[in-house]
Amino acid sequence: MAESVTYRAIAAEEYSFWLKDIENGNRYPSLTAKAQEIAEKFLKDVLDNYALPNETNDVPEIRNALRSHNLLQIVDCIVKSGLPVTNDLQWAVLAINGFYFTTRYPGPDYFRPNESHYLRCRDSLKTISLYVEELEAQLDKGIAPDKIVLTSNPDTPPLPV
Numbered sequence: 001m002a003e004s005v006t007y008r009a010i011a012a013e014e015y016s017f018w019l020k021d022i023e024n025g026n027r028y029p030s031l032t033a034k035a036q037e038i039a040e041k042f043l044k045d046v047l048d049n050y051a052l053p054n055e056t057n058d059v060p061e062i063r064n065a066l067r068s069h070n071l072l073q074i075v076d077c078i079v080k081s082g083l084p085v086t087n088d089l090q091w092a093v094l095a096i097n098g099f100y101f102t103t104r105y106p107g108p109d110y111f112r113p114n115e116s117h118y119l120r121c122r123d124s125l126k127t128i129s130l131y132v133e134e135l136e137a138q139l140d141k142g143i144a145p146d147k148i149v150l151t152s153n154p155d156t157p158p159l160p161v
Helices: 007-023 030-050 059-067 071-080 087-096 115-140
Strands: none
Touching: 007 030, 007 115, 030 059, 030 071, 030 087, 030 115, 059 071, 071 087, 087 115
């Protein structure tokens, strides 16, 4: 029988290798794409294990988000499921979203990331992984979504609407 593997387990393993690359000074464009892919897996774990269909979030929408590379769509689906998100998470997602398509292949949207992009990815992945860890730990304890308290920088403003 095959071992059960979760999005989060895969993300955590890839994240540890990704961090080693960054810490060792490795810099190549697909590292930013990989960072977004790792963020996707962390967030998709929340959808896959905790997002329940409701009046604003049906099964097809959850399925579509699980197939998406758009972090904003994934987070929107998490919110529609009634799960809390922090301002820190929303800014982290916004900062890292889009690298998957713009740093892997040549074309009109291709660009070479600079050091600030790699650091942005590092900081965003840390925020996203901590969010998922905190959220899932509380959900696993049976804490209701509206009672969950997540660590967030009180100075982080909400995203502009």
